[in-house]
Amino acid sequence: MPKRYLKAVSGPLSRILLALLAILNTGCVNEVRGTLNPLGPVAERQMSTFMVTLWVSLGMFVVVGSFLVYCLVKFHHKGEITKDTPLPDQSHGNALTEIGLILISVFLVGIIALPTVQGVFYVGTLPSDQKVYEVNVTGLQWWWKFEYPEYGVVTANEIAIPAGRPVKFNLQTADVLHSFWVPRLGGKMDLNPGQDNWLWLQADPEMLAADAKELSTSGGSPRWAHLPADYPFQGYVLYGQCAEYCGSSHAFMQFRVLVLDDANFQKWVEWQKSDSKSTLTAGEVAQGQAVFMKNKCQTCHTVRGTNAKGLVGPDLTHIGSRTSIAAGWLENTPENLGHWIQKPGELKPENIMYVTGYQHTDKWGGLVNNSQIVVTDEERDVLAKYLYSLK
Amino acid sequence: MSSEEMHIEPAPEKGFFDNIFPRQVEPKGLIGWLTTIDHKRIGILYGVTALFWFLVGGLEALMIRIQLHTSDFRGFISAETYNSLFTMHGTTMIFLVVMPLAVAFFNYVMPLQIGARDVAFPRMNAFSYWMFLFASILLNISWFFGEAPHMSWVGYAPITEIQYTPGMAGEFWIIGLQLLGVASIVGSLNFITTIINMRAPGMTFMRMPVFSWMTLVTGFLIILAFPAITICLAELMFDRLFGTNFFQAAAGGLPILWQHLFWVFGHPEVYILILPPMGMVSEILPVFSRRPLFGYPLIVGSGIAIGLMGFTVWSHHMFTSGLGNIATAAFALTTMAIAVPTGVKIFNWIGTLYKGQLIMATPMLFSLGFIYQFMMGGFSGLMHANAVHDLQQHDSYFIVAHFHYVLIGGALFGTFAGLYYWFPKVTGRKLDEKFGKFVFWFLFVGFNLTFFPMHWLGLNGMPRRIYTYSPNMGWDTINMVCTFGALLMAVAVVVFFWDLFRTAKSGQVAGFDPWDARTVEWSIPNPPPVYNFKDTPQVKCLDDFWYAKYPETMVHDEDETMHPSDYVAADPAVHGHSHDDHGIHMPGGSWFPMFAALGFCIGGFGIVMHGFFIPDPVAAKSMSTLSILLREYWLAILGGLMGVASVFAWAMEPIGGYNIHFKEEDNK
Amino acid sequence: MSAHGSHLIENPHEIGTTGLPHRKIMMWLFLASDCMFFGALISTYLIYRGRSIAGPTPEEIFDIPLTSTSSFVLLMSSYLMVLALAAIERNDLTKFRVYCLGTAFFGSIFLGFQVYEFTHFYHAGLTLHGSVFGSSFYVLTGTHGCHVAIGVLWLLALFFYSFTGGVTQRRALDVEIAGLYWHFVDIVWIVIFVAVYLLEYII
Ligand code: HEA
Ligand code: HEA
Numbered sequence A: 001m002p003k004r005y006l007k008a009v010s011g012p013l014s015r016i017l018l019a020l021l022a023i024l025n026t027g028c029v030n031e032v033r034g035t036l037n038p039l040g041p042v043a044e045r046q047m048s049t050f051m052v053t054l055w056v057s058l059g060m061f062v063v064v065g066s067f068l069v070y071c072l073v074k075f076h077h078k079g080e081i082t083k084d085t086p087l088p089d090q091s092h093g094n095a096l097t098e099i100g101l102i103l104i105s106v107f108l109v110g111i112i113a114l115p116t117v118q119g120v121f122y123v124g125t126l127p128s129d130q131k132v133y134e135v136n137v138t139g140l141q142w143w144w145k146f147e148y149p150e151y152g153v154v155t156a157n158e159i160a161i162p163a164g165r166p167v168k169f170n171l172q173t174a175d176v177l178h179s180f181w182v183p184r185l186g187g188k189m190d191l192n193p194g195q196d197n198w199l200w201l202q203a204d205p206e207m208l209a210a211d212a213k214e215l216s217t218s219g220g221s222p223r224w225a226h227l228p229a230d231y232p233f234q235g236y237v238l239y240g241q242c243a244e245y246c247g248s249s250h251a252f253m254q255f256r257v258l259v260l261d262d263a264n265f266q267k268w269v270e271w272q273k274s275d276s277k278s279t280l281t282a283g284e285v286a287q288g289q290a291v292f293m294k295n296k297c298q299t300c301h302t303v304r305g306t307n308a309k310g311l312v313g314p315d316l317t318h319i320g321s322r323t324s325i326a327a328g329w330l331e332n333t334p335e336n337l338g339h340w341i342q343k344p345g346e347l348k349p350e351n352i353m354y355v356t357g358y359q360h361t362d363k364w365g366g367l368v369n370n371s372q373i374v375v376t377d378e379e380r381d382v383l384a385k386y387l388y389s390l391k
Numbered sequence B: 001m002s003s004e005e006m007h008i009e010p011a012p013e014k015g016f017f018d019n020i021f022p023r024q025v026e027p028k029g030l031i032g033w034l035t036t037i038d039h040k041r042i043g044i045l046y047g048v049t050a051l052f053w054f055l056v057g058g059l060e061a062l063m064i065r066i067q068l069h070t071s072d073f074r075g076f077i078s079a080e081t082y083n084s085l086f087t088m089h090g091t092t093m094i095f096l097v098v099m100p101l102a103v104a105f106f107n108y109v110m111p112l113q114i115g116a117r118d119v120a121f122p123r124m125n126a127f128s129y130w131m132f133l134f135a136s137i138l139l140n141i142s143w144f145f146g147e148a149p150h151m152s153w154v155g156y157a158p159i160t161e162i163q164y165t166p167g168m169a170g171e172f173w174i175i176g177l178q179l180l181g182v183a184s185i186v187g188s189l190n191f192i193t194t195i196i197n198m199r200a201p202g203m204t205f206m207r208m209p210v211f212s213w214m215t216l217v218t219g220f221l222i223i224l225a226f227p228a229i230t231i232c233l234a235e236l237m238f239d240r241l242f243g244t245n246f247f248q249a250a251a252g253g254l255p256i257l258w259q260h261l262f263w264v265f266g267h268p269e270v271y272i273l274i275l276p277p278m279g280m281v282s283e284i285l286p287v288f289s290r291r292p293l294f295g296y297p298l299i300v301g302s303g304i305a306i307g308l309m310g311f312t313v314w315s316h317h318m319f320t321s322g323l324g325n326i327a328t329a330a331f332a333l334t335t336m337a338i339a340v341p342t343g344v345k346i347f348n349w350i351g352t353l354y355k356g357q358l359i360m361a362t363p364m365l366f367s368l369g370f371i372y373q374f375m376m377g378g379f380s381g382l383m384h385a386n387a388v389h390d391l392q393q394h395d396s397y398f399i400v401a402h403f404h405y406v407l408i409g410g411a412l413f414g415t416f417a418g419l420y421y422w423f424p425k426v427t428g429r430k431l432d433e434k435f436g437k438f439v440f441w442f443l444f445v446g447f448n449l450t451f452f453p454m455h456w457l458g459l460n461g462m463p464r465r466i467y468t469y470s471p472n473m474g475w476d477t478i479n480m481v482c483t484f485g486a487l488l489m490a491v492a493v494v495v496f497f498w499d500l501f502r503t504a505k506s507g508q509v510a511g512f513d514p515w516d517a518r519t520v521e522w523s524i525p526n527p528p529p530v531y532n533f534k535d536t537p538q539v540k541c542l543d544d545f546w547y548a549k550y551p552e553t554m555v556h557d558e559d560e561t562m563h564p565s566d567y568v569a570a571d572p573a574v575h576g577h578s579h580d581d582h583g584i585h586m587p588g589g590s591w592f593p594m595f596a597a598l599g600f601c602i603g604g605f606g607i608v609m610h611g612f613f614i615p616d617p618v619a620a621k622s623m624s625t626l627s628i629l630l631r632e633y634w635l636a637i638l639g640g641l642m643g644v645a646s647v648f649a650w651a652m653e654p655i656g657g658y659n660i661h662f663k664e665e666d667n668k
Numbered sequence C: 001m002s003a004h005g006s007h008l009i010e011n012p013h014e015i016g017t018t019g020l021p022h023r024k025i026m027m028w029l030f031l032a033s034d035c036m037f038f039g040a041l042i043s044t045y046l047i048y049r050g051r052s053i054a055g056p057t058p059e060e061i062f063d064i065p066l067t068s069t070s071s072f073v074l075l076m077s078s079y080l081m082v083l084a085l086a087a088i089e090r091n092d093l094t095k096f097r098v099y100c101l102g103t104a105f106f107g108s109i110f111l112g113f114q115v116y117e118f119t120h121f122y123h124a125g126l127t128l129h130g131s132v133f134g135s136s137f138y139v140l141t142g143t144h145g146c147h148v149a150i151g152v153l154w155l156l157a158l159f160f161y162s163f164t165g166g167v168t169q170r171r172a173l174d175v176e177i178a179g180l181y182w183h184f185v186d187i188v189w190i191v192i193f194v195a196v197y198l199l200e201y202i203i
């Protein structure tokens, strides 16, 4: 009943509206894809209830607005008002009209209320008829730590999920509030200190396929749609974002979600579980590791299979395999890596790596610490090459 | 009735404090303004101050818009500055612009509308103003310390805790808001008492103009809602200063409690912002439609209903905080219910226009803009109330669009309507119609251009409070449009201020009753004399002044007679309103409200500055806790003492003042 | 309070549309607002109940007989307050002084108990920053204590003022308003006593 009810109200109407919005979309920018282009059941349910609200409001707006405009046109008094101008109608109310309008309003609110309540329970209840994958999410200023408890995988700023499977995200924060949001898969949920919040999302393979097709025909940039060409798997990349203000670099606290099919997801898990395999020669790796250790990178970072076991920053074991660095903000290229390693403060204001590892002086010029990291140009290149090779 | 006709005689009383800071008798010049307790002057002070902060808040908004006009634009301002900008922009606009602008009208217009001589506690009224002024300055001098608050206007714990926001920024924000809260509560106690107790004879509640009604409702909202924010700010302050654990999750504290307490205040607060402009619009529409307000009792009733319901919906700001399904659904329903009383208002306003004789003067234009834009904002509010999709909308530009529609399109447009409408009352001069229309259209187009596209941005994933975004997102074009719209608004604002100054100095003289208005404040000269009404008006019906002018338009179900109990109140010996042999007694100006406010604000500043006085840890070892506290907070203590002493002196002040006698033949 | 006609009020400007003095109305409004202050604080306390990670717990340190005694003293002070108001309305200045001072004295005793309790708790390990129980307990009861202290100062001011002719039958309103405040502070304590102290033994 709920689904049919929704469809009846919103189906045809929302298609018209979507078409209008699509015109706006394509008229402006091709590749924009947001909450109006859902890729999973949660986002779809959210959008369809939104459409009910939108249509009721729009209907009301048109009716009330037209009547307002009608009054303005019809009763506009042009010219001077003098003593002799006859006064208009002086009645001051009409009980019947008032009650009628109130009843209509109550009825309209009811139309919105019903699907809302149903939707709240749909979105807020885990599907019980199939296996639910779990990901533990920890938000930190200003990056994400992801763990797959089932597989013992630890990674950062980039996750993979199996298409067509519900995934439960357990949300924790290590410091302030953050909010976990993948607009095309569903709404957000806050990461609240001292609270166990969770959220479930699911990517729908058919919607993904349709979206990919649409993007390839409309000529939109596929940047957010596909993995880079040299990526070992085929899949879909979605962007996620921290949506709760969390300090200086809140804008740069993003992440990416790879949607893979079951087989590729298993491959990905195995890969992430294993230690990294560098594509470099043993000598180059040793040199990279030496420079890494010399600059005290290991105090904060882990590279499994080496002596680097720091826990303050993102796990770098497979950093070379990620599509982005610095929490989704920069594309992962050797140049960006180098820039980040040498001058993280330039790319991401006040980030912890910079503030506790690199910063010499505070904003008034006072010395903060004198054991700070200074990465020379040669070291930068070595490190970038080394890290980029950690596939 | 100008002052030549009357004869002024100082009251004989003199008291101890009179020797140092005497109560002022008919003060002039700067001293007159500093010591004034006249509700009209205080209203003007509120208005001017709030308009000044509007420029500051607007400048901050422009910088935000310039920063966001295109993607990855980083040279203009740093992330830290941007964060301070939107925090201060939000805080300024809400607490230093829209609220005090409404208070300016409460002060100036409400006592005139109910036929009172002044507010119930004139010196307390002055205290509210000075408190507001000094607190607003305190909040804004943070810029000069490089410590402007940067944790957003809602300051969600724990980012406001000392670990994440060290330095003075936190205290500036906490103390600033705390002092502003005191000013608001004290002011509202005063307004409510005034309305309950100082209505002219015959002015029963159901004959009271809607604006005064909304003042009353807003007053109640303020005294009942502000305590919640005061307490959460105090708890936060203790966390920061004395290491309590209210919002420290590690010790078992619940940061979520902040959100609850903040929004228990915060949602009534948004109705505090909108109800006064709704009242103004309800005054203006009938005047410019030349017909009575449609459904007066319902407009009043829905105002009260909105106020009451406003306390039941706070968690709709927290749908993404993990409330659980039941609470989420419940708050979604209570929120949606508010659409009904709000709709009643919209319908009745339009009902007033229907069959009217619409005069498209500037106040009317702004009121019509208000109806349209507030309705838009209300509908997007309803979309947030859809808790399913609010998970998508929350903290995105969709929200930014919603609240600017209700705040600018609603509250600010309504207030502008009021400003144009009552400007002749205040200055005796009418703002220019041509300029007014220019300002209206530029603001209208600019506003819709700025904020309508933001709905689209939000739905396409643009989060709020980000200082830049990636070019990959495809948000560039729309942001450019928004920025362009903001520039149009800036043009309108500049022209508006220029017109304001020009008119105040040498505008067209308005004369008596320039709008053919309906309420009693227009039955006295523009601007009104110090004593307001020479003879206290005897109110026989709603819109008394109109029916005095057009008795034939009275529809006869109207209750024309005065209620018997009103005559008791009208007895001059008891009421003391109309002048008899003693003339009209006007109280004298007083210094102490300002001193008290100054003292408390210096004390607040002392708390902000406490970090500078902390003894170094080595020295502190040999000091007792008490002496450390004294050293840290000496300025706070000193300021507090000054405040308390001033309040004491104020309580001891003689009545003072002077009597105004009219020549015999002036008595009608 | 008692039905005294408006002729007893010194300043006729004070009486308004409702026939009540402005200041009395304002005091009621202020108390409504104050209710919300305490409401927020008590909610905080209750929400944090049982969430402390470090001790001591309420059961470990509360001394119900002691606090009951101090609560009783505060309750009795309200009774004296009523008598003080009745005395001044009868123009019985001497009695007024006795009762007024008595009220202030009982209030001070209550404060004394509170100071004792705080020191005791502090030594038992309950500190402002030690646990959420400590934070919310001290801030809630401390705020109430501040209210009592202000009340005591207010009553003392009335007491001394009565010697300079400042408190008279015609100005009984001053006493009445102080009384309203005092009773309110008293009632709030009853709520706090139940919500903070007794609750531990009920649930
Ligand atoms: C003047 C201020 C003002 C006003 C009046 C309102 C009015 C409303 N607001 Fe808004 N709101 C804000 C200021 C305001 N708001 C601010 C500042 C924020 C953001 C705070 C922050 O996070 O920084 C906010 C955020 C906000 C949220 C939180 C969103 C989020 O962060 O996720 C929600 C959620 O429900 C909401 C809902 C509403 C509703 C339902 C109304 C209703 O009162 C609107 C009712 C009006 C109408 C519905 C239109 C007219 C009615 C009719 C014509 C009748 C017929 C219609 C029907 C029956 C459908 N608002
Ligand atoms: C009533 C309240 C109000 C008003 C009137 C405004 C007015 C404006 N606001 Fe408002 N805004 C808020 C309340 C308000 N805002 C709140 C509460 C927030 C949330 C803060 C937070 O997230 O914590 C916010 C946030 C906010 C953001 C989101 C920031 C972010 O999330 O990153 C943006 C972005 O565009 C914005 C833009 C604007 C613009 C363009 C105006 C324009 O309408 C302004 C028009 C005015 C001018 C253009 C003035 C021009 C003046 C001059 C040219 C002269 C200056 C001269 C001197 C000072 C001498 N505002």
Ligand code: CUA
Pocket: A139, A142, A177, A178, A179, A242, A243, A244, A245, A246, A247, A250, A251, A253
């Ligand atoms: Cu994390 Cu914003």
Ligand SMILES: [Cu+2]
Pocket: B266, B267, B270, B313, B314, B316, B317
């Ligand atoms: Cu709200």
